[in-house]
Amino acid sequence: MSLRVLGVAAFLALDLIGGTASAVALSDAAGRYAISSSGSSIRFAIGKIGGGGLNGAFGQFKGTIRIDGGDIARSKVDITIYPDSVGTGQSRIDAFLKSDAVFDVANSSQIVFRSTSVQRTGENSAVVTGQLTARGHTSSEKFAVELQGMKGGQIRFHVSGKVLRSRYQMDVGTPIYSNIVAFDMQFTGRRG
Template structure:
């Protein structure tokens, strides 16, 4: 009996200080509960079957409201509630922003043997974001990744990924991305259009971008956070190596899921910390 919910940010973090309020159809509050350290709400209050409104609030986040049905067993399973950071409906203040590699990550996931995933990341990269002051659609981002910085936690595998079968880092030492435009895709989401150069091949690539908010840092600066995802096909970048194992299953999947968690500092350079 009661109510269960899980409160998360756009980038998947638990909102431990969230408050869930439930009102009936007359607007009368019938339940109030706080999320635990995992962002989970488990309240055992017995509710009368029917329709209710569930309101979730948290300091620093935009409130959200949704409908819920309490079953005959007195249970309401709200599921996951995603909160957007306040200010997320607009881009950060205009001007230059410098990507902070120490507080950012570029990860990639590939399927292995058709049953599991191999996770990797690039450890050496830099980038710059320019937020336009007049037309947001003309905002720009440029990033450069050292191809040789690929790290999957296995030296033998990393060596193979750096070889001509894949990234061919000696011939193509850098992976670059340059945006060509930005279009809104939701209240705090954007589509970044651009060109990705990898393995000597240039392809148009769109990033699904979530703006996570802006805030002050301990060193007197201002930081903005973003999360972006994209799925790439290896063959689009002339990386056609594969080994087929039993039942025709490829050892390595043909697609690559890329996840970017980016923190940028306002200004042309990073602070000395």
């Protein structure tokens, strides 16, 4: 197992400027990174019968990535998303998503992901498993991570995964709207 691959695996929970993933060695990547809102994004899509569907993003989130150079399994990812920052480009839908029918932001102001394991899947890829908590419900979720680069104390990852809305009592509108939420995320972290 190459050290650069271990560097990828360390962040499986949920990307950066310049450099290539193959040039990153674990000894270079080891450390703690704060996720920067600049260069990071959390986007989602929910399919709909007959086409269309719903696309959106969260504008506010924070997190840390701690890459353990000695033991990749001890690396950690912590992400907090603020559902009040959800945006679809349609104010009526945004208000519905924030209501007690979906995110219930008045009573549940955060969605939290805490990693529990990291497993390498390829040269520059891994799967991060962790506990996702939303609306007071917690379930184990998996996300695929691809290291995109590292340069100047910053590291960049692409993260994707699918989550069932029903696990968090947010499945209003099914089966017309899919129970599956597809996430497409970019994370840039700065060492420090």
